[in-house]
Amino acid sequence: MEPCPTPFNLADTVLAAGRATPDKIALAVLGPARAERWSFARLEAAVRGLAGGLLARGLRPGDRVLLRIGNTPAFPVAFLGCVTAGLIPVPTAEGLTVPELDRITPLVAPAAILAAPGVTLPSAPPCPVMTDLDALMDHAPADYAMGDPDRLAYLVFTSGSSGAPKPVAHAHRAVWARRMMWDGWYGLRPADRVLHAGAFNWTFTLGTGLLDPWAIGATALIPAPGTAPEALGLLLRRHDATLFAAAPGVFRKLLHGDTPLALPKLRHALAAGEKLPESLRARWQDATGTAIHEALGMSECSTFVSGSPGRPAPAGTLGYPQPGRRVAILAEDGTPVAQGETGILAIHRGDPGLMLGYLTDGAPALPLTGDWFLTGDLVSADPDGALRYHGRRDDLLTTGGFRVSPLEIEAALQSAPGLADCAACAVAVKAHTEVIALAFTGPADPAALAALAEARLARYKQPRLYIPLPALPRSPNGKLDRRALARLLKDRT
Secondary structure, three states: OOOOOOOEOHHHHHHHHHHHOOOOEEEEEEOOOOEEEEEHHHHHHHHHHHHHHHHHOOOOOOOEEEEEOOOOOHHHHHHHHHHHOOOEEEEOOOOOOHHHHHHHHHHHOOOEEEEOOOOOOOOOOOOOEEOOHHHHHOOOOOOOOOEOOOOEEEEEEOOOOOOOOOEEEEEOOHHHHOHHHHHHHHOOOOOOEEEEOOOOOOHHHHHHHHHHHHHHOOEEEEEOOOOOHHHHHHHHHHOOOOEEEEOHHHHHHHOOOOOOOOOOOOOEEEEOOOOOOHHHHHHHHHHHOOOEEEEEEEOOOEEEEEOOOOOOOOOOOOEEEOOOOOEEEEOOOOOEOOOOOOEEEEEEOOOOOOOOEEEEOOEEEOOOEOOEEEEEEEEEEOOOOOEEEEEEHHHOEEEOOEEEOHHHHHHHHOOOOOOOEEEEEEEEEEOOEEEEEEEEEOOOOHHHHHHHHHHHOOHHHOOOEEEEOOOOOEOOOOOEOHHHHHHHHHHHO
16 A cells, blocks of 8 residues: 655544535434434534643643543544544443443553533543533634654554553554555445444444544445344335444344345444354344355554455455555464464554554554564465454364364354354363363253264363353444353352
8 A cells, every 4th residue: 555644643643534524424423213323514514623722721641541431422522522622532431330440540550531411520530521521512623733644543452352541652643544445344335324333432332333434525425323123124124324343242243133134225244352153243244144254353543354345355254454454373473374273363563554563652552573473373374365263362272182262163053953053162160270171142042052062073072061141241332241141160169
């Protein structure tokens, strides 16, 4: 792809396309009775007004601003307004508790907190808390703070699924790098109407659901807070969505039952956040007549491997590195693995979408093995370059001296009669002894599951315990929380 232009500002680039169609709807928050609509002109005016308001309150470029705002238009306005002014927004999940906020707030040392009424705050905010967001938006507009595309633009927190959440520092150029997804994953067009089912603070939603549609001049559709996944089909149809993006867990809930989904305007769907089961992909195709194109990504680099309308992923694979990405499959020591062997997916330090680093002692630090950032995702490459996913390095289960991917076990059992959802996990049954357990939902028969495992899996891969649950623990965005599942199963055995 073309090098990122300079001088550069992320917010300016995101909103530039909309200036050609100022009256076009940029954002619609879809409620049960009505939609709240924002034109591109209104969106940019609010963004630049908030930027001016924050600078008038004494904030200075480089200051960090903690965002405590839910799924309302104020969230993207606050995010882009901070970036416009040269401030560093730090989006956080609306549902964080006071203890969680007390742990992460010192890591970013904010100069201000932008908060919606009623949203949880740290127990002792270390800086001013501003809740008059409408007044800030009405301020005289600020100009875009232009500069080096490699300078810090925003911070996001990792999910914490592999430990404590870490602040990830991204440069302004990150939004330019996202253009590799427009053809490499989405097939995105200016006329699209993109409905994303995730929360704004999630990087998948922030990028795929808001920034990318706006950067090409398309419309972003967001369900109002509290919308049940089962209601998404009606919203997709009623509002003529052409693309639908969600985590696999949302697709699963939307497909509850066998009723076909009539979505005449939908071209295809997009999935990320965790591995999409092939059985779920097939059910969506049967119910809607459209494909799901899956992507692999992470907070540190957004998505960078995917199938797309122009190059669908071969069955059983993730797809291909997006054109322009710099990736490799390496061993722990940073040396390339042989073709077809499983190794760690790595991103070159020169990939324009890679983070500046994890914020450590106030400055970003990028952990590298040679010139490569090791993602922790285990993959192998087919002869045509398509990548097969084998799970996270830290999710592998050890049994009988063998290392087993929970994804392999789950894929073998996904088609069992009566099984709605499942996840494999290691469970301690006595001191120094762990076995593989399968947690599942739905009226599946444990004996039938065991028989299916015996037919499809080697002995050492077969679960020894089958534990029914009312639901698997998932994040608000539908992503499986394997650490929470391990704790839950430990309490039940």
